[in-house]
Amino acid sequence: MSEKLKAQHFSRKAILYIRQSSAYQVSHNQESQKLQYAMRERLMQLGWREIEVIDEDLGRSAAGLVTRSGFERMVAEVCLGKVGAVAAREVSRFARNSREWQQLVEVCRVVDTVLIDQEMVYAPRQGNDRLLLGLKGSLNEYELDLLRQRSVEARREKARRGELLIASPVGYRKGERRLEKDPDRRVQEAVRLVFQKLGELGSVRQTLLWFLEHGLELPVINAREEVHWKRPSYGMLYSMLTNPAYAGAYAYGKTEQLTQYDGGEARQRVRRKPREQWLSFIPGAHDGYVVWEEFERLQATISENRMRREQIGAAQRGxxxxxxxxxxxxxxxxxxxxxxxxxxxxxxxxxxxxxxxxxxxxxxxxxxxxxxxxxxxxxxxxxxxxxxxxxxxxxxxxxxxxxxxxxxxxxxxxxxxxxxxxxxxxxxxxxxxxxxxxxxxxxxxxxxxxxxxxxxxxxxxxxxxxxxxxxxxxxxxxxxxxxxxxxxxxxxxxxxxxxxxxxxxxxxxxxxxxxxxxxxxxxxxxxxxxxxxxxxxxxxxxxxxxQTPTEVLEAVRVLAHICPDRLIAGVLNRNRLLTGRGNRWTQERITALRSYHHIPCYRADQRDGGPWMNLTEAAEHMGVSARTLRLAVARGEIEAQHPLADGPWVFNRDTLRTAAAAALVERVRSRTRQSAVPNTEQITFDFSST
Structure with a gap:
């Protein structure tokens, strides 16, 4: 038994802390997990009977970017003086960042709690052990940074060659070194149809409405690289239409993740980088659904559709x-x-x-x-x-x-x-x-x-x-x-x-x-x-x-000579003429129109002997039939006004006193009426007189 372990340590319970950094490790690194749980036997061999296992942080990283409820609960138990020892398979399981590691070591020093791993026992109150724990904490943090740097550099170098294939977009499958088109012809035609409709309709929203109007579905890929068909959404179409992979180009590093602090809490935000800042951009890396020039034109169309001050924006209704x-x-x-x-x-x-x-x-x-x-x-x-x-x-x-x-x-x-x-x-x-x-x-x-x-x-x-x-x-x-x-x-x-x-x-x-x-x-x-x-x-x-149409105004100006406002409104409605605002005509609207344009109103008491008359009155005045007078007007012998196709004729009394009018009357009166020539072959009806 170690000399660093005292009676006051065994009088309190021991905590066994178990952690793995990712869900993949939890699912696949089962041996590492078993070794961590085996630390319980080591604590029992050292003399502890009350052992608490904290494994809430399985699948959580200790880099300090995520909250670990199990670690926080363990530190709280240590602060209360209820823990005599905290154990882990390796001390790197506790923390991989200086802030949490130094916090744990300092709390254990204050309440006299030892740290135990598979190799030795650490007493934070001893200077040598505290120095060793500090060095191990720094080495653990540096090791994590070194591993991360190596993996990132390897990932970037593979991306620069165009060989890093993380997830294949809809319409593609992962090949050995590049993307290959999905062999399903239905998927290929659906992707081509999306780009074709954007070129015809001019906006992503109109493309979406076209697919929804005709009830067409689009393919999507789940986490297991399986194709499913579903009702399209705006985000689905936008991500497809702005992805350069569909133009045959390989692109990596299009976005970057930024950390912002709001109210003391870290929030992750993704920012799209301009094309010149992309890590890798290789045109013609694989077969595309559209040529690169067409893809560039479609991107310019989408960019112009954005409602910004210096841009036109998409063509909308109105x-x-x-x-x-x-x-x-x-x-x-x-x-x-x-x-x-x-x-x-x-x-x-x-x-x-x-x-x-x-x-x-x-x-x-x-x-x-x-x-x-x-x-x-x-x-x-x-x-x-x-x-x-x-x-x-x-x-x-x-x-x-x-x-x-x-x-x-x-x-x-x-x-x-x-x-x-x-x-x-x-x-x-x-x-x-x-x-x-x-x-x-x-x-x-x-x-x-x-x-x-x-x-x-x-x-x-x-x-x-x-x-x-x-x-x-x-x-x-x-x-x-x-x-x-x-x-x-x-x-x-x-x-x-x-x-x-x-x-x-x-x-x-x-x-x-x-x-x-x-x-x-x-x-x-x-x-x-x-x-x-x-x-x-x-x-x-x-x-x-x-405003009121000019033809309506001129018609009212002529009809006001022989018709009251009520009849004028009926004539306009019968000819399907509306007001400037698209309403039907009424007596009040005719009155307001005449008043605004200073058109004299109809006077029934001045009609007899007045200068204006309709077709019937003009025919009676000349002593001819209405049909004869109308035919004479059609031949141009008599002047008359006919403002509306389905409306009255308007004559001026002076036009009925011209030489042409007199000639018309004389010609009608001199017309001889002769009987028909008798025909011997004509059959007659003999009616009985009885």
Whole structure:
């Protein structure tokens, strides 16, 4: 027995501390764990009968980066004077950092607790043992750093050669020295479809919505390198679309882990490093799903979609076509969009970033409808000469393109049918009398068949929808391209598509307001380096962008001569004409419109003998039929006003006193009525007089 062990040590209990650094060691290094538990026999041989084993920290490192509840409980027991000895297989099991190691040694020195390992007993109150414990603690810490440094350097050197394969992304499998494409053609086509849709739709979110709309699933890989199919998410698509491995490049060291302290607690944060700071970047290391140039273009698209001050941002919903493109000439900030009005349909652009950030005065602000219309005219003027050629090429490309949704569903159906056949074989191979097994296999078979039926139903629904939508012919497509303006202003045209067209042609628009001339000055910076300056009249304050259409105003001005407000409202509604805000006409709205535009109201008491009359009254005044008078108006002999197709004719009494009107009346009165020439072969009816 060691001379360092006294009676006061045996009067207290002993603690055996057991620890392994990782979960892998706990699962696989069983011999090391058994040796640590065997230290209990050594404590019993030394004379202890009350021994407590603390093994709560199995799978936890002693480097000081994680909290060890077992170690903290052991130190607390020592501080209370209840422990005579603390033991471990090696003293490095206690701690691998100076802070916790020195804390344990100092506490044991104060309460006179010895430390025991497989070799010897340490008494911290003795100077030589305290010096030896200090050296061992430093050596343990240095050994950990040395092992970590060696492993990290070996890992980095292997990564520089492009041979370090930690985890294979979806669509790849680990080869001997490089990544290889997954042999499953369904997985390959799904990955290609993701990149193809990003190129067509222009944003990760729209790509996600397209997959969700058509009910398509994407593959994922679990920890055992098994492929599963699940409903896609934004994070899944973003990690796939930004991974350079899909462009055939090997990349390592793209991120770094930073430690931040918040409230005294260490928090780990991951930061993405720029490409020039990556540890290893080897283009063309393996076969890619897209070429590197296409991958770079897609990364630029994703970067531009981020809503930052100096970037345009993704094309979103909303009528503002120039959102993210306008830049203030005075302060250099981007203009923001603001919608006002009862229905939030009045568009305005204004610069207030300096006011929001630094309290500076607001720069400029103006109505957006006129500006959007001017930019649209410029874009259509540039695009229209090549619109027909582009439409024909798009039509031919559409004819050559295979239906991606139908192809993906057919691949899903093929995989589901294979799973159903496999489940059937397992069911047939089982012993029918073993119901515990056959019931489970039958349930799996039914689930596989149900999945097959669901996919077949999706395919039928998709084909039905495709059958209703017929592709236009080459001539029809060319006609649409020739009438590009009507196609652009069609209500069914997606606003995001318009914005993508504008952003493809225009880099940015520098805008200013000329207060003296009451104009909005636009300088368009086209993608090709050409600059165009436009000056647009600025809408006055209080001037509504939803004004009454000119044709309605002119119709009311004419109809007010012969109709009261109630009848005018009925005529406008019958012709399906609405107010500037899209409402039906009423007597009160007609009255307000006349009052605002100073249109005289209808006076029934002044109708007789007045200068204005309708078709019936004009025909009676001339002594001819209404049909005759209308035909004369159609021939241009009589002047009349017909403001609405489904509305009354308006005549001025002076136009009925012209020479042409008199000639018309004379011609009608001199028309002779002769009887028909009798025909001997005509059969007559003899009616009885009785």
């Amino acid at each position: 009528p503002a076509l120039l959102a993210g493109l306008l830049r203030c000439r005075r302060c250099g900030h981007k203009l923001v969009v603001h919608y006002t009005g009862r229905c939030h349909d009045v568009l305005r652009y204004h610069c207030r970033r300096g006011w929001l950030d630094n309290g500076e005065p607001r720069c400029i602000g103006f109505a957006g409808l006129v500006v959007d219309q001017a930019i649209t005219r410029e874009v259509l003027r540039i695009v229209e000469p090549v619109a027909i050629e582009a439409a024909v090429i798009a039509h031919e490309e559409q004819a050559r393109r295979v239906d991606e949704v139908l192809s993906a569903l057919q691949r899903d159906l093929e995989a589901a049918q294979y799973s159903a056949r496999r489940a059937q074989k397992q069911y047939d191979a089982a012993d029918p009398e073993n119901r515990l097994v056959t019931d489970e296999l039958e349930r799996r078979w039914n689930q596989s068949l149900q999945r097959v039926h669901e996919i077949e139903s999706q395919i039928r629904q998709h084909r039905d929808r495709q059958g209703l939508a017929t592709l236009p012919t080459r001539e029809e497509f060319a006609d649409l391209a020739a009438d590009l303006e009507s196609l652009w202003h069609d209500p069914g045209t997606d606003e995001r598509l318009k914005k993508r067209v504008i952003r493809t042609l225009i880099r940015e628009v520098v805008v200013d307001v000329d207060a003296q001339a009451s104009e909005v000055v636009l300088v368009i910076h086209w993608r090709g380096g050409v600059h165009t300056e436009l000056r647009l009249p600025r809408r006055r304050r209080g001037q509504s962008s939803t």
